[in-house]
Amino acid sequence: MSDATLHDHDARLSACPACDAAPLAQRIAAAKGGQGEVILSLPTIHCATCITDVERVLNRHPGVRAARVNLTLRRVAVDAPGLTAEELIPVVESIGYEAHELDPAALSASAADRQGRDILMRIGVSGFAMMNIMILSVAVWSGAEAATRDMFHWISGAIALPTVAFAGRPFFSSAWRGLRHGRLGMDVPISLALILASAISVYETLHSGHHAYFDAAVMLCFFLLIGRYLDYRTRAVARSAAEELTALEVPRAFRVTAAGDEPVPVAELSPGDLIRIRPGARIPADGEIAEGSSEIDRSLLTGESIPVPAGPGLALSAGEVNLTGPLVMRVTAAGRDSSLARLTALVAAAESARGHYTGLADRASRLYSPLVHLLAFCSFLGWYLTTHDLRLAVNVAAAVLIITCPCALGLAVPAVITAASGRLFRRGMLIKDGTALERLAEVDAVVFDKTGTLTMGVPQLVSLDPIPMDARPAALALAQGSGHPLSQALTQALREAGTEPAALTDLREVPGYGIAGTWQGRELRLGRADWMGAEHGDATLSASWLSLGQEAMPIRLEFSDRLRPGAETCVARLLASGRRVMLLSGDAAPVVRDLAQRLGIADWRAGVTPLDKAEALRDLDMQGLHALMVGDGLNDTAALAEAHVSISPASALDAARTASDIVLMGSDLAPVAEALDLARNARRRIKENFAISLGYNVVAVPFAIAGFATPLMAALAMSLSSISVTLNALRLR
Amino acid sequence: MQILGILIPVSLALGGLGLLAFIWALRGRQYEDPKGDSQRILSSEWDDHPKP
Numbered sequence: 001m002s003d004a005t006l007h008d009h010d011a012r013l014s015a016c017p018a019c020d021a022a023p024l025a026q027r028i029a030a031a032k033g034g035q036g037e038v039i040l041s042l043p044t045i046h047c048a049t050c051i052t053d054v055e056r057v058l059n060r061h062p063g064v065r066a067a068r069v070n071l072t073l074r075r076v077a078v079d080a081p082g083l084t085a086e087e088l089i090p091v092v093e094s095i096g097y098e099a100h101e102l103d104p105a106a107l108s109a110s111a112a113d114r115q116g117r118d119i120l121m122r123i124g125v126s127g128f129a130m131m132n133i134m135i136l137s138v139a140v141w142s143g144a145e146a147a148t149r150d151m152f153h154w155i156s157g158a159i160a161l162p163t164v165a166f167a168g169r170p171f172f173s174s175a176w177r178g179l180r181h182g183r184l185g186m187d188v189p190i191s192l193a194l195i196l197a198s199a200i201s202v203y204e205t206l207h208s209g210h211h212a213y214f215d216a217a218v219m220l221c222f223f224l225l226i227g228r229y230l231d232y233r234t235r236a237v238a239r240s241a242a243e244e245l246t247a248l249e250v251p252r253a254f255r256v257t258a259a260g261d262e263p264v265p266v267a268e269l270s271p272g273d274l275i276r277i278r279p280g281a282r283i284p285a286d287g288e289i290a291e292g293s294s295e296i297d298r299s300l301l302t303g304e305s306i307p308v309p310a311g312p313g314l315a316l317s318a319g320e321v322n323l324t325g326p327l328v329m330r331v332t333a334a335g336r337d338s339s340l341a342r343l344t345a346l347v348a349a350a351e352s353a354r355g356h357y358t359g360l361a362d363r364a365s366r367l368y369s370p371l372v373h374l375l376a377f378c379s380f381l382g383w384y385l386t387t388h389d390l391r392l393a394v395n396v397a398a399a400v401l402i403i404t405c406p407c408a409l410g411l412a413v414p415a416v417i418t419a420a421s422g423r424l425f426r427r428g429m430l431i432k433d434g435t436a437l438e439r440l441a442e443v444d445a446v447v448f449d450k451t452g453t454l455t456m457g458v459p460q461l462v463s464l465d466p467i468p469m470d471a472r473p474a475a476l477a478l479a480q481g482s483g484h485p486l487s488q489a490l491t492q493a494l495r496e497a498g499t500e501p502a503a504l505t506d507l508r509e510v511p512g513y514g515i516a517g518t519w520q521g522r523e524l525r526l527g528r529a530d531w532m533g534a535e536h537g538d539a540t541l542s543a544s545w546l547s548l549g550q551e552a553m554p555i556r557l558e559f560s561d562r563l564r565p566g567a568e569t570c571v572a573r574l575l576a577s578g579r580r581v582m583l584l585s586g587d588a589a590p591v592v593r594d595l596a597q598r599l600g601i602a603d604w605r606a607g608v609t610p611l612d613k614a615e616a617l618r619d620l621d622m623q624g625l626h627a628l629m630v631g632d633g634l635n636d637t638a639a640l641a642e643a644h645v646s647i648s649p650a651s652a653l654d655a656a657r658t659a660s661d662i663v664l665m666g667s668d669l670a671p672v673a674e675a676l677d678l679a680r681n682a683r684r685r686i687k688e689n690f691a692i693s694l695g696y697n698v699v700a701v702p703f704a705i706a707g708f709a710t711p712l713m714a715a716l717a718m719s720l721s722s723i724s725v726t727l728n729a730l731r732l733r
Numbered sequence: 734m735q736i737l738g739i740l741i742p743v744s745l746a747l748g749g750l751g752l753l754a755f756i757w758a759l760r761g762r763q764y765e766d767p768k769g770d771s772q773r774i775l776s777s778e779w780d781d782h783p784k785p
Binding site: 055121124128136 | 737741744745748749751752755756759764765766767768769772773775776778
């Protein structure tokens, strides 16, 4: 398949807005239609060799019709009807590139992309028109007279009118929408200036007047469209990265049928279905265990860091992770009815409540727009009453509108936001919302979640000392055989101590209990206390037990949660800046106290329910504090939506990432403190930009009102203010 | 001044040509993967057998 047909497919998907809104229908269509498109994310590719390697190996694979790498997005689109991602990933991995499946249904980038190309096209057209008109205008400004000047004006008009009609459409339609709802946005003076400038220029040209504003009208389009494009780019980059994070979790379940297991999209599950859940998989729907025993990691939902033993009859919620043994689950609520989906809906409701925040640009335009109209109208009235010359009065009013027209104001915010979010993006932070940066600048209290946020949510062995030297190789071999997080932590600790695994026989995992094997005729066990007849002891620390045969006493191994890198620096910097720092966790008090003391957080609370968290944030709000919430779990989502601004790590649940304004891509927490400083800087730059554009107006407007404004002046004021605003924004990079 | 009659159409035509090239490039999705395109020219994969 060629590139063109590939994109035709995209266009078809997004040509139907209802399809985008109904993922269920789309997934069913995708499953049946056999579109044969697999999209893989390739996080490690970076060079020309990588592109050719990946494309060559995929094209050589039987059944693949075409493969095309997109290096900008670090993805490969493979056209392979009948092949699944599971078959293609090993092909790419065989030549040493990491590959992950992406859910095409979650990647709706094509519709957004069309919007970006649309703006780019308008920028291009107005740019070319501007260059041509400017050549003619310079001739007029430098003294072309009579018939020559008229001819130049006619040619300019012939270029400018279609250009303004085409390039100005986004402003016209948005101004019209605003007017119909009784709002006077920034687009109304823009549209009025464009229309008035074009109309007057045509009139003046007809009557061989001296001044025509064709160049100003086209230049206005050009500069304002650049502002629009910057604004769009920032949001598109953030959105596509956020979409990619979502798409990495392909929602697929394995339904148990008479003919064996059948993979189905999660959206097609219905209550009563039996599904199989492999160890390590996230549970896709609410339900009840029908068969099998295992351990369940509920940390994302409740904040508890210790896995819960699970057996038949236990209720499971979507979003929990099955750890050790395979389970068969009977679905009780799926799709839109599952607790996860209900929570996402709640979050969406809470988010729309927060959507009332108005950015600095909106506030500025609310003041600016009526003022400009009033000014233009007054100068029209003034000139008409004193000279009774309608043509002159309209001319002056148009000059006022063009000169005050917020070229620089339109660029002021997008240019700063683009520069700032670009810098944050390089530090591993993704801004999903344009106003998030402005809200971040106002933060004076920071609330952290514990598990998965300040800590990695990954256990680490406290000490290797309890294990005798001679038993370590055997312990390593045992631990390697299990996917349980505690076993993996033990494996890592032993590897770092330089241990080589011993040869074990009869290695087997006992789901829900642990792993066993035979070594030198002794049976070794690694797992839960009651499996070895040991006392469980202190329940607040995660612990595992190692038994070296029947006669020896089982050894207790303690694990603690590993601190997220940068957490200490981040908290220290926040405290040093005088902001209030709080720790809210659903976990037990001793663990939370321990962590709070390590980080120096005085204000901590343990055993907090999701509702308590949201309540705590509302309290802060009542005290007049603007709170930043950093959290990753389902138990944080209400609080994330409630907070003034929120951040979640990329490892968070989809619901939490949806609820937060900023996603932390890397595992390092240190950029959070930097982001707060950068946000303050950005806000300062935005205000400076407003001052710059206002400054130009204060100088130029009196000339316009006095009737001295020439098209040359309009062009100069406009370009100078736009360029200085952009340069000022670039200082942030 | 006669020269204007030739130069102005010529300059407009050149500008128009540039615009057409831009539109063609945009329609052909050449702005889709700028990073990849800058790397692809280094590949010798299709030199002897141009891509069909």
